[in-house]
Amino acid sequence: MTITALTGISQLVTNDPGVETPAAGHHAPLGVITDAAVVFDDTRVLWRGPERELPEGFADAVVDVGGRSVMPGFVDSHAHLAFAGDRADEFAARMAGQSYSAGGIRSTVANTRAASDEQLAANVRRLRDEALAQGTTTLESKSGYGLSVLDERRSLEVIGRFTAESTFLGAHVVPPEFADRPDDYVSLVAGEMLDACAPHAKWIDVFCDRGAFDVDAARTILTAGIAAGLAPRIHAGQLEQGGGIQLAVELGAASADHVTYASDADIEALASSSTVATLLPGAEFSTRARYPDARRFLDAGVTVALAADCNPGSSYTTSIPFCIAVAVRDMLMTPGEAVWAATAGGAAALRRTDVGSLRVGAAPDLLVLDAPSYLHLAYRPGVPLVRSVWRGGAVVSSRAS
Structure with missing residues (x-):
């Protein structure tokens, strides 16, 4: 040694x-x-x-x-690396004035389902190496582009080759084949899909927002995940203010991510809990959405993390240095606060004390x-x-x- x-x-x-x-x-x-x-x-x-x-x-x-x-x-506590294809045309349309919605996720699902395990692994490896070269030494990644029992499980198996911080996100959106039966899909995620995926994941996540899953569905899925031995985290408040942040605190989630739309009561609840507010400036940058006001969280005593949210639709970046610069410029963080959030804050969002x-x-x-x-x-x-x-x-x- x-x-x-x-x-x-x-x-x-x-x-x-x-x-x-x-x-x-x-x-x-x-x-x-x-x-x-x-x-x-x-x-x-x-x-x-x-x-x-x-x-x-x-x-x-x-x-x-x-x-x-x-x-x-850097400790990047929020990424979506197991996918195939890209959505550059969708990005161009947004830059021309089209609004962002969660429905765009479905356009990646078909490509991901059609990809082989090795094609998915090659993409995860490429993005992992890209992040590493920019200073990210600890990286979380979610499933969520398979949205079937088979494809969610194999996505997590691939992710597990590259990081121990693997997150089951079967509740990303409702896939097209369940469009008229969303309750059946919630039952599938909380039942058969969870049973297949839990052995390959550390965390469970739900996109609790407009166009995805409501609070009741999110509670059902996260509670089932907790019972299966997975630790909860949640996407909340990206597109509108809802109950996702309060649910995160209620269930003791490690982090509530995005939190662009947060009420004073949400911030008060976060400040009195161990749940980290993970801010994802790449998403606002890439969708021309409003940035969260980090000062509201920091001044209230909330623990804040910064993550890249690498995904093919709304934040196709692996660069934490880029996220730090945007957070300082547009989210009212000081350089020191942003650096802490991208290191120790990310570690807190993963409940890690050995990194960051x-x-x-x-x-x-x-x-x-x-x-x-x-x-x-x-x-x-x-x-x-x-x-x-x-x-x-x-x-x-x-x-x-």
């Missing part, structure tokens, strides 16, 4: 506020250490602090990052930025700042100068 030290770090983001360099002047929960070093093996962070305090001879290998900044790997920080004992998943500060993620939008990505204590992606 090799012990590695990264030195020459201009700013080290630890997400451990107890080690904040007093004069750093940054978002306190980031735990920024200036002129820093971090030491890790292949399983955990062993030490981090000012480089001048680095114990001599502690590491087997020393890597000088040359005045660059280092931070935890560089505390001693945390997983050695981190990235090196071609910049002296994390501030550049929002300050230099669209620029490929992620120079190298480390996961499990080893370099898994790097970009030459």
Whole structure:
């Protein structure tokens, strides 16, 4: 087992506020250490602090990052990677003025059902690698484009090859063959489909919104999933204000995602719960919808995460740096708040304590930025700042100068 030290770090983001360099002047929960070093093996962070305090001879290998900044790997807690085809024409139509609705999901279902397992796996692998190169070291992915017992199960089997954070989303929309029998589809999802999919998933999710599933159907499905041993999360409040956020709190969901339309009562309920509000700026960007006001959540004390929502219809991006820049520009977050939400916030949305920080004992998943500060993620939008990505204590992606 090799012990590695990264030195020459201009700013080290630890997400451990107890080690904040007093004069750093940054978002306190980031735990920024200036002129820093971090030491890790292949399983955990062993030490981090000012480089001048680095114990001599502690590491087997020393890597000088040359005045660059280092931070935890991004934790993307919301993605839909198991699909086939794309919806570029739909995107173009939206940019020409057509509104977005949940019904567009059905156009991906036929392509996904027709794809082989290996074709689905190739797409998940491509998008996983794309995300990794941009700094995402922990990634969740949902099913939801099969919408049959067979296709949902095999989607989850494919997802399981690439991440342990797999989510059963049979309740994405009602498929065409059940258009006149939505109650029968709810029974299928909560019954036979759940039985087939639960062994291959960690989470269960429902799209609780206009054009998808109402609160009663969502409660039925999520409650069945909980009984089957899956942990709940929910899509809520993307298209209109409804009862999805309150349902998430009622059921102890790990996260309520989108939450673009949230009442004061919704925010109060989130603030008094352990449910994370996961904001997905890529969806608003790609649908020309209104952005959620992150300040309402943050100022109320809600735990906030940022995720990319990679999917072929409403947010075809794997770039968390892009999402950070949009959140700062259009959702009233500070750069520090956005970085925390994309790392520690994402970890909270997955109920993980081993990722999203560089505390001693945390997983050695981190990235090196071609910049002296994390501030550049929002300050230099669209620029490929992620120079190298480390996961499990080893370099898994790097970009030459």
